[in-house]
Structures are given as C-alpha cells and as structure tokens.
Amino acid sequence: MSFVEVFLLFLAGFVSGAINAVAGGGTFITFGAFTLIGIGPISANATSSIAQFPGYITSTLAYRRDLVRIWREVLVLAAASIAGSLVGALILLALDNPSFAALVPWLLLAATALFAAGPWLRPSPREAAEAARGHRVIGPIVQFLASIYGGFFGAGMGIMMLATLGLTESGDYHRLNALKNLLATVIAVIAIVVFVSGGVVAWPAALVMIPGVALGGYSGVWIAKRVPQMAVRLFVIAIGLGLAAYYFYVA
Template sequence: MNIIEILLLLLAGFLSGVVNAVAGGGTFITFGAMSLAGVPPIAANATSSISQFPGYVTSTLAYWSDIRRIWRSALLLAAVSIIGALLGALILLALDNPSFRAMVPWLLLAATALFAAGPWLKPKPRPDAKIFGGGSIMGSLVQLVTAIYGGFFGAGMGVMMLATLGLTQSGDYHHLNALKNLLSIVIAAVAIIVFVSGGVISWLHALLLIPGVALGGYAGVWTAKRVPQIAVRLFVIGTGLFLAAYYFVWP
C-alpha cells in the first residue's frame, strides 16, 4: 500500500463519519475508497461493515433513554434480524468476487436511489400511537428481508429500515429511529462475525478507516451546523452514481 492509498483511506474514513453524522450514506465512501485502492469487492464490502460499526454503536447510545424503554418489545425483531443478517452474509460468502462484482453496480444504483428518496421515505411522526405495538408476522417478514439485505450489502440499509419500520411499527419518528439504530447494531455484528470467520476482512484497510470514521463523526456535528444537508446528500448521491459507473465501465 502506497502513501496515496493510505491518505485516500484516511480521508474516506473521515468523510464517511461526517456524512453519516449529517445525512447518512457513509458506506458509499468507504466502499468506494477500498474499490479504488484495489480491494476485491467482497473484501471491500465486508471491511466497510467493520469500519461503520462504531458509528452504529454511538448512534444507539445517543438514543439510550428510548432504547431502555423499548428493548423488550424489540426482541422479536432483533431475533429476526439475526437470522436475516446471517443469511445475507452467508450468501455473500457463497459468491466469488467476479459474481459479486457483476452485481455491485446494480446494488449501488438501488442503494443510491433509496438514499436519494430517503427524505420522502421517513415515517411521519405519530406521537399518539402506541409505541411498537406490533410483533406482527408482516412486520417480522419485512424486517427479515431488510436484514438479509443488510447482511449482504449494507449501503442504504438504515434508510430502508427506517422506511419499513414506519410501515409496520407504531411510534413517533425518534422511537422508530432508536429501534433502527439498535437493529443496525444487531445486523452489523452478525455480519461482521460471519465475515471474520470467513477470512474476508482486510484488517489493514479497516485500521486506517476506523480512526477517520470516528473523527469524522465528531466533526460532523460542526459540519451539520454549517453545511446544508442537501449539499451533503448530493455529494453522497454523486459518489454512489460514480461508483456504479466505475463498476459498469471497469468490470
């Protein structure tokens, strides 16, 4: 690894932390940086999961008071998320790099479209609704599909989960976001265990990304107060489209 690749990964980690704090979508940046650095797509996807994990933890801690009230009602969805994430991660490991690489541009386009639609997919506040009234079969099935996607390819998972929880669960936006953060930890943790067991993590790249993600998350608070969220969202969408074009043109 040369100095340019090292600087690229450090910068990508920092930018990822910033955009996650402001608008979400940092996975696009870490995955893209590793792709440009020549990391095979399966390893880039798996390593990106590890680099984003600390952000899931800190986001969940920010909602700790809400999570203390909902964790019992979230157990069923957490169990479903474990199963889905396990299936998604195992499906990824069952593929070879050429097969997964052929899927990546389509996955990136879908994730970019999902991210772009994020503001319109946010659940409307329902403060008078019963908090998480459902352990419905439909809610569990929808969460299973979301968890499979998250275990297989995590980009856009948060937006997808927030949208689906808004359709299947009760509660206002902040309670749904707390549940989304909690389930994101579950999905990411299961996927990481599978990826580590499968030996597809590039630890050197992960060690370069994680400090940048942490610093970027802290700086994101400053950025959020000064940079319009739409500008950050457009940057992430542009990154997603660039990566999709990269994988289409350079197979």
C-alpha cells in the same frame, strides 16, 4: 500499503464519518475507497462493515433510554435481524468476486435511489395508538427481509429500515430511529462475525480507516451547522452514481 493509500483511506473514513453524521450514506465512500486501492469487492464490502461499526454503536447509545422502555419489542425484531443478517452475509461469502462485482453496480444504483428518496421515505410522526393491527407478525417478517439486504451489502440499509419500520411499528420518528439504530448494530455484528470467520476482512485497511471515521463523525456536528444538508446529499448521490457507472464499465 503506500503512504498515498493510507492517506486516501484515512481521508475517506473522515469524509464517511462526517457524511453519516450529517445525512447518512457514508458507506458509499468507504466501499469506493477500498476498491480504489485494489481490494476485491467482497472484501471491500466486508471491510467497510468493520470501518462503519463504531458509528452504529455510538448512534445506538444515544437512544439507550428510549430502547429500555421497549425492550420486549426490541428482542423480537433483533432476533429477526440476526437471522436475516446471517443469511445475507452467508450468501455474500458463497459468491466469488466476479459474481459479486456483476451485482455491485445494480446494488449501488438501488442504494443510491433509496438514499435520494430518503426524505420522502421517512415516516411521519404518529402516536402508538395509530399503529395498524396485525403488524406484530408482519413486523419481524419485514425486518428479516431487510436484514438479508443489510447482511449482504448494507449501503442504504438504515434508510430502508426506517421506511419499513414506519409501516410496521408504532411510535414517532425518534422511537423508530432508535429501533433502526439498534437493529443496524445487530445486523452489523452478525455480518462482521461471518466476514471475520470467512477471512475476507482486509484488517490493515480497516485499522487505517477507523480513526478517520471516528474523527469525521465527531466533526460532523460542526459540519452540519455550516454545510446545507442538501449539498451533502447531492455529493453522496454523485458518489453513488459515479461508482455504479465505474462498475458497469469494468464489469
């Protein structure tokens, strides 16, 4: 890699980490940066999962006390997440770059739409007693389907899961967010294992970007206090639409 490419990846990682800390949606930045330096879309998607992984870990650890209290429920949903992520990641590896590239603009549009609708998809806080009956069976099934998408592509996965968990699980927003963070980590672990085994990770690019993601995530707290969240959301939406337009053009 040239110095310019190294700088671009580090900067993209920094921006991605900061955006995730403020509003989410950093995957758009990392995926776009990897493709911009010539990495194929399948490898870019897999490498982006590696680069984003430290953020999943830290966000899960922040909710460790909440998760301990619901560990039985977590196990069932985690099992569904493992199965779904495995299916999604294997589907990705079964495709070639031209086939996946044809899907990418549509996936980006769907993920951008999810991100844009995020504030309206977030479930309202509610007590455990208000959860609808019968969701003990529906919940794992819905989580399995969401995890297939997470293992296959991943952008917008957190917003999707927060919405689906709000429909199938009980508790307030913080409890649902804790579940979402842990399940996103589980999905990422399985997908990463599959991608590494499949040899599709661009390790030099990932190692350059990871420090930028970590630094950006730390700086995101400072940014969140000074930059309106709506401005960040509009920036991410513009990136998503721009990438979708680019892939429609080159497809």
